[in-house]
Amino acid sequence: MSFLQFILQNRGQVFELTAEHLWLVGLSTFFAALIGIPLGILIAHWPRLDKSVLGTANVIQTVPSLALFGFLLPVPWLGDRADRLAILALTLYALLPIIRNTYTGIRGIDAAVVESGRGMGMTESQLLLQVELPLAMSVILSGVRTAVVISVGLATIAAAIGAGGLGELIFRGLAMVDNSVILAGAVPAAVLALLADFGIGLLEQRLQPR
């Protein structure tokens, strides 16, 4: 368990890298939700767009992360700071699960519920805010949860372009051929992923419509 010793000895640095890691994941998930949820709502109501939007998000998902980081590097304003670039890339990866779950969450609502709401004279925005979003919320959150778990893992690769985060320890350990340094990065990242998974899972259960 020498990696625990390493973490203890370098706790300041590990803590800082963990905070950086959280920053990358948190901000990118926030942006992805900000874009993905409205997009999901849009395509749920406008099915003519669903194939193209989901298809595009799908294609983005298939680009290998290291390659995506590399592609974005020469982009002017983005390339100036590695964390900007990392956040953009992570946002792009997080889009698919969020869009898809928002879409399926809303499409999955019992048609009779929506129809009776509309038939009773709810406006489209009342339907969205009082019926569709509350009923789809747990499915949307499970998309966010998937996105966060993916991002925690992917963010370790962001260290390759100098964006910081726990990946830095992993890359350093690789270079030093020192497993305890690798683990000092990998284990906290895994713990972060598990905690996020568990925490959002709890929230999801609380919002589960009956």
Added chain:
Amino acid sequence: MQEPIPGPFIEFRNVSYRVAETQVLSNFTLQVERGEVLVLLGRSGSGKTTTLKLINRLLSPSSGEVWVNGVRNFDADIIRLRRGIGYVIQEVGLFPHFNVARNIGLVPKLEGWPEPKIRRRIDELLQLTGLAPEIASRFPHQLSGGQRQRVGVARALAANPEILLMDEPFGALDPLTRDDLQREFLALQKSLGKTVVFVTHDLREALRLGSRIGLMEAGRLVTILGPAEFLRSSDPWAAAYVKAFGDPLDPDRTEGVS
């Protein structure tokens, strides 16, 4: 309530409705009088539900006009129109995340009634539809099918609409519960005197509840008759329907039995 306007309360003038290449309704003309229960009877796919949805404009006609209370539906404010029409469907469509009280109070709330008035109205409606007061705090999944449909009716009546549209509301219930609800519907209708358009494929139900029965077949209104005339009708479609239901039926006999 609005000043009554003379003439039919709901009127279809030469209405056709098409989806893609399918003609769902063709040249449909119908007049519903204030305070009557008009039953639309017909098999699945005959256009009954479409007719109903044209009244509250969940659908719009491909040609022709629908008039409600002297206003052409096309010119009406769609939200106002719908809030003045109670809508009850077979699947009920209660909001699963709202308790019974919130479900019933939905339209009054949308209409901005003060909270105490909404609460009073909910109590009133629970009583009217034969539901125990403690049901108010339950959620739809905790109710039986019959209770759910009662809540559905209470919700439709909440803001005291003049028109009720009912799409096979009792179709999914067991025979005994259906019988109870039909009887209660008749009693309720006697005291409230709403204008009701009621869709069913059950001849027995049509004879029992309807003041007139409109028989639909393949998007057309075949004939429109009172219950007693319907049984004696020589119209081939009406006769076929009566035959399909077997034993001689008459409204007096079906009244207390079924």
